[in-house]
Amino acid sequence: MVGLKNFSLSLSLSEPMAATVAGIKHLAESGILTSVPSNYAFPLANSNPVSGSEIPTIDFSLLKNGTPDQRSQIIRDLGNACREWGIFVVINHGVAKCLMERILDACHDFFDLTEEEKREYVGKHVLDPIRYGTSFNPAVEKVFYWRDFIKIFVHPVFHSPDKPASFRKVASEYSTSIRNLARELLRGIAESMGLEGCYIDKALGLDSSLQIMAMNFYPYCPQPEVAMGLPAHSDHGLLTVLMQNDIGGLQVEHKGKWVLANPLPNSFLVNIGDHMEILSNGKYKSVVHRAVVNNKSARISIAMAHGPSLDALVAPAPELVDGKNHPPAYRAMKYKEYLEMQQSNQLNGKSILDTIRL
Ligand code: OGA
Numbered sequence: 001m002v003g004l005k006n007f008s009l010s011l012s013l014s015e016p017m018a019a020t021v022a023g024i025k026h027l028a029e030s031g032i033l034t035s036v037p038s039n040y041a042f043p044l045a046n047s048n049p050v051s052g053s054e055i056p057t058i059d060f061s062l063l064k065n066g067t068p069d070q071r072s073q074i075i076r077d078l079g080n081a082c083r084e085w086g087i088f089v090v091i092n093h094g095v096a097k098c099l100m101e102r103i104l105d106a107c108h109d110f111f112d113l114t115e116e117e118k119r120e121y122v123g124k125h126v127l128d129p130i131r132y133g134t135s136f137n138p139a140v141e142k143v144f145y146w147r148d149f150i151k152i153f154v155h156p157v158f159h160s161p162d163k164p165a166s167f168r169k170v171a172s173e174y175s176t177s178i179r180n181l182a183r184e185l186l187r188g189i190a191e192s193m194g195l196e197g198c199y200i201d202k203a204l205g206l207d208s209s210l211q212i213m214a215m216n217f218y219p220y221c222p223q224p225e226v227a228m229g230l231p232a233h234s235d236h237g238l239l240t241v242l243m244q245n246d247i248g249g250l251q252v253e254h255k256g257k258w259v260l261a262n263p264l265p266n267s268f269l270v271n272i273g274d275h276m277e278i279l280s281n282g283k284y285k286s287v288v289h290r291a292v293v294n295n296k297s298a299r300i301s302i303a304m305a306h307g308p309s310l311d312a313l314v315a316p317a318p319e320l321v322d323g324k325n326h327p328p329a330y331r332a333m334k335y336k337e338y339l340e341m342q343q344s345n346q347l348n349g350k351s352i353l354d355t356i357r358l
Pocket residue numbers: 214216230235249250289290291301303
């Protein structure tokens with residue numbers, strides 16, 4: 001535990017936001033750690049049972065270019081995946097493999113900047129369009145998660161850090177590709193609920209939808225069994241499209257057990273967020289998931305969150321509500337208010353969604 005004293009001195013829990021908390025990458029890669037510092041220790045981090053069930057797979061090419069029969073079948077499959085899992089693997093998605101490699105490289109290059117360079121991007125407010133930080137919200141956490149992140153608003157206005165030099169171009173290309181994929185999936189999901197394909201686009205103002213690129217860096221950890229990458233939580237927004245390097249770590253909750261979401265080469269994991277649960281009046285539920293860490297090598301994931309327009313008031317779709325069998329299950333709330341609340345509290349299961357359940 002050499003060097004920990006010095007590190008603790010640089011932490012001050014009374015400071016606002018993450019400004020004084022150094023990224024964990026810096027400490028983990030310094031070579032001085034033989035165990036997890038006490039302010040990162042979650043004694044039962046990995047204690048839950050793991051199930052062998054498999055996350056469903058959706059062949060995107062059939063949604064986009066299939067025959068009418070193939071398309072109807074894949075929309076039924078999408079509906080089942082959303083209802084039973086809240087997460088699915090997307091294959092044949094049409095996003096170029098080299099673009100996926102380039103964005104992973106850009107992500108590596110960003111986290112390889114010096115701590116000083118990265119600090120330029122420390123946000124002051126959770127809605128700042130570029131925000132570098134560590135853990136989830138160190139201002140309100142007593143124990144920190146083993147993760148550094150940068151969150152960038154890439155739509156409706158595209159933002160990007162200026163460093164590294166190549167970041168902006170690839171981030172822009174990647175954001176557009178993934179947004180197109182998400183919008184097509186949202187059309188299929190709307191149809192799977194018996195709504196018109198363009199229902200979500202219109203109801204939630206998707207031409208000015210908020211898209212956030214969250215890049216996560218989980219460094220090598222000397223004691224992965226007592227540290228947490230990200231605790232169990234659901235995502236805000238409608239759909240998150242996640243890719244990762246070849247190191248696994250994501251687990252999703254399914255029927256009371258944790259299921260490993262191992263990275264399939266050249267695929268995306270797509271999960272339902274809280275706003276899809278609200279819009280669908282609980283027909284499709286946001287999936288609870290968490291990220292564990294490992295003692296082999298650093299894990300990178302890029303989570304693209306696709307939400308409504310920031311100004312959209314999100315409520316259960318009237319078409320899915322009836323007074324008798326399906327009363328409204330959530331109170332309406334502006335997406336911006338929800339996002340602000342979710343990002344400025346502790347990350348804790350579905351606690352934010354619970355505040356608007358009726
Ligand atoms: C997230 C998230 C999971 C992962 O960023 O919200 O859940 O595997 N990430 O990094």
